[in-house]
Amino acid sequence: MKIGAVSPQKNLFWSYSHLSSGKRINTAKDDAAGLAIANKMKTQETGYRVGAENAGMAIGASNVAESALGGMSDYLQRIRELAVRSMNGINSDADKQIYQKEIDQLKQGIEGLARDTSFNEQKLLDGSMADMAVATSPSGGSMHIQMENSTLEALGIADLDVTSKDFSLDTIDKALDMVSERRSSLGASTNALQYTSNFNNTAALNQLSSRSRLEDLDFPKAIAKKKQDEVLGQYRIAMLRRQMDEKRKSATALF
DSSP states (O other), rough: OOSSSSSSHHHHHHHHHHHHHSSSSSSSSTOHHHHHHHHHHHHHHHHHHHHHHHHHHHHHHHHHHHHHHHHHHHHHHHHHHHHHHTTSOOOOOHHHHHHHHHHHHHHHHHHHHHHHHTTTTTEESSSSTTTEEESSTTTTTTTEEOOOOHHHHHHTTOOOOTTSOOHHHHHHHHHHHHHHHHHHHHHHHHHHHHHHEEEHHHHHHHHHHHOOOOOOOOHHHHHHHHHHHHHHHHOOOOHHHHHHHHHHHHHHTTO
């Protein structure tokens, strides 16, 4: 055996550094191609995870908006009930004014929901976020959620007045249909976002699993290698001592 041809100490350093990190690839010199592939996988994994988080936030915003629309629907149902009552022929003009006062209060409730409903300080139903883009893919691709303007003006009931001769229940019915359609649209978007979130989480786990197989250390193999290097190191030291003893004996024999 040629002493010094291989450095067990260097191999031991490699073993200890990789065992401590748990990684087969710590630097590019360990596996340049593998490191490049692992980094690409990590980028994809991070993208999927962030996309899932974005989808989760969008689901929260959709739920808040849908809840507000549900409140609007309740207001409109009560407005319609009062409007039908006001249409009874035994009501006087004064009676209709009383109905209108409550209707006006209910209209204020609808407008308040439209103007004040927000998520992360972003208004959802006042028309300022008609098209909410949600970045759900690793490449930044987006899904779009329609956050329709649901103010009194947009619903067509800003001037609703049961004391007017031109009053018609059709105005309230159209507003109810609009709110119901928007709730259905948000429900469909929420389902799509949930599917996307589930897919992203699964894809991120698959990316992590693949990356782990590529860059994680095979511990049994690494430990066996460390033991081998320790034995070789001990043998190398023993051989060096033997050589030094032989040289010492040779030097003593000369005298």
